[in-house]
Amino acid sequence: MRPTDPRRLKGEAKPREPRGNRDRAPPQRIKTVIFEPVPGKGPAKARAGAESGKRSASARSARARLDEAAGLAAAIDLDVRAKGLVQLPHPRPGTLFGTGKVEELAGIVRAEDAELVIVDHPLTPVQQRNLEQAWNAKVLDRTG
Numbered sequence: 001m002r003p004t005d006p007r008r009l010k011g012e013a014k015p016r017e018p019r020g021n022r023d024r025a026p027p028q029r030i031k032t033v034i035f036e037p038v039p040g041k042g043p044a045k046a047r048a049g050a051e052s053g054k055r056s057a058s059a060r061s062a063r064a065r066l067d068e069a070a071g072l073a074a075a076i077d078l079d080v081r082a083k084g085l086v087q088l089p090h091p092r093p094g095t096l097f098g099t100g101k102v103e104e105l106a107g108i109v110r111a112e113d114a115e116l117v118i119v120d121h122p123l124t125p126v127q128q129r130n131l132e133q134a135w136n137a138k139v140l141d142r143t144g
Contacts, residue, residue: 029079033114036066037088037121069120081112095130096123102134109135
């Protein structure tokens with residue numbers, strides 16, 4: 001007889017394993033911070049927009065993109081602790097942000113005890129690695 005023959009197994013009932021996630025603890029939500037870089041917002045451009053009294057279309061769309069990223073993160077059950085727009089006058093090849101801004105954002109990441117930082121801007125692998133080391137958290141860009 002084969003080891004899986006039903007006649008042989010009839011007398012040997014094995015205890016059944018519980019199915020599904022009923023006996024497991026619910027997974028912990030990942031503490032997340034989201035940053036939306038706003039490129040090309042140097043002091044000269046900010047003054048020009050303030051003098052005309054008009055709000056630029058890019059400022060509205062940046063806020064909309066930030067809200068969309070936060071909504072997507074919440075949809076996959078991430079715990080969004082903080083989100084914000086970050087001025088980006090000149091992208092840096094090593095970290096995207098300047099050293100002062102990286103340190104400022106590191107303070108936010110530490111204060112929120114974030115495990116994941118989403119930067120809603122394409123990052124190179126070098127930028128991602130450098131930001132992960134500076135912030136001591138996993139960094140993802142919009143493309144994931």
